[in-house]
Amino acid sequence: MPMTEQGFRKYTYAELLEQQIIRAKDLFGDDIDTSGKSVLGKYIRLNVSDFAQQEEALEALYQARYVDTACGVSLDRLAPFAGLQRNAAVAAVLALVLYNHGKSEVELPMGTKLVNSDGTLYHLTQRITIAPGSSVQAHAACDTAGEIGNATKPLRFSQVQQPNITISYRTLLPIAVTGADTESDPDFRRRWKKAVAGAGSGTADAVMGAVARLDSVQDVVLYENDSDIEQEVGTFRVKLPPHSFAVIVKGAEDASAEIARTIFQKKPLGIQAKTGSVVWNAVTERVADSAGIFHEIQFGYAASVPITVEVTINKADEPDFQPATAKPLFAAALQAYFSGSRIGQGAYANALYVPLIQSGAVSCIAGIQVRTRLTPSAAKVTIGVDEYLTFSDVVITYKE
Incomplete structure (x- = not known):
């Protein structure tokens, strides 16, 4: 050798x-x-x-002996040395509102099938009873684990249609549990390094590292205000109280108590764990110390922001281009690209040329723009410090 x-x-x-x-x-x-x-x-x-x-x-x-170069099973076998394991695929859970416009009570059994416009199946996670003229909040879990369930497209009843019942999403937070594919090697390595960096306690790295080691956590960021006055953090100016820090977590929506306990164990003495203002999905948990005294720990779950990609192809450059054939290839490439999106990380249209061309559907793209529900089409999209991007749709314009 x-x-x-x-x-x-x-x-x-x-x-x-x-x-x-x-x-x-x-x-x-x-x-x-x-x-x-x-x-x-x-x-x-x-x-x-x-x-x-x-x-x-x-x-x-x-x-295969080193985390930076090990792949697949070899990387999984190294993970216990860092107290980690690869995150398995997670099924998305959507937060719905069901309206009964009829004159009689409607009962929907647990497991009632719903389907969206692209054929993805969901099911109600509990039995629902809706009084006439009222509405009920409910959760629908995707039948298929992975990011496919994060697409908040119009839902309807799949097997048996329910007259007078309409379905919509809860305002701002349609995804109750973020669907995730099996954690990729690059994402696993990134979480590994963040976890190892936080081996101590009382520091930002220690808090983020401990939270990153928890199952189903896909990303975690921490914003700190060690001054004596309130400070603004990030593009959309989330305000943090003095001598506090805010932890924002992507994934693990069903493990809030464990996350809060982990933050409490690692946080510095005398510093508050707060979410600040304008954090949509804030969580407050009560954690007991060794003396049985309860302390309030706050953190936030990152909210998903669906992004639409607009692609323009010139017929003169691509005379044989087939939009209908290219769209699923583009969608698969963009889905893979945004699957590893980080909290607070926006998107640049220029960065999307490579994955789209690598899809094999096209060799020359005239232009790309990106947009979200709150931002118009532009060369870049900026999101808040407590948000992350998920792929929603690709719109192709094929022009002379």
Whole structure:
């Protein structure tokens, strides 16, 4: 194994071939024919091909020992050393409002199937009774785990239509539990480093690291105000009280008590855990210390912001372009791109050219713009410190 001071360095095919040719000439003489047309030369090259594959395997084995280069199962087997495990796929849960416009009471059993416009199935997580002329809040879980359930598109009853019942989403917070695909290697490595950085206590890194180690947490950020006056944080000016910090978490919506307990165990003495103003999904939990005294711990869950991508293709550049065929390919590429979006991280249209072209549906794009429900089409989208982007739709304009 070619180990050096810089670690493992594999032999290339050319280096292995040269070594074998030199060895053959040492054994049979300098005038022996080792070209690719001779029997001996062909035999040497067959062996060298096997040796090169072995070198590839040895390099992969060596790289599997380190978090920055390990992949798949190898990365999973390293995770216990950091007190982590890869997040499994999570089914999205939507927060709904069901309205009864009829004159009689309607009962919907638990498990009632709903379907959205792209065919994704959901089911009610509890039995619902709606009085005539009133409304009830409910939760609908996606039948398929993953980010596919985060698309807040119009819902209707799937198997049996319910007359006089309409379905809408709760204002501002349509997603009660964020759906997530199985955590990717890059996202797992990023969470690993954040968790390891917070091995101590009483610091921002310690709080974020401890929260990042919890199951189903996809991202966590912390904003601190160590001054004696109220301060504004982020683009949309969330205000933090003096001597406080705000923790914003993506994912793990059903683990608020555990998150609060973790924050309490790691937070500095005399510093308040607050969410500040204008945090949509604030949570307050009461945590008992070792003496049984309860303390209020606040943090916030990041809110998803659906983003729409507008793509313009010129017919002169792409005469054979098929919008109907390209749309699902574009959607899959953008879904993958935004699956790892970070809290507070906006989007630049220029960054989307690469994933769209790599989808194989097009080679020349005339222009890209992005927009959300609250921002018009532009070259970039800015979001709040307690928000993250999720892909919603791609709109293709194919023009002369």
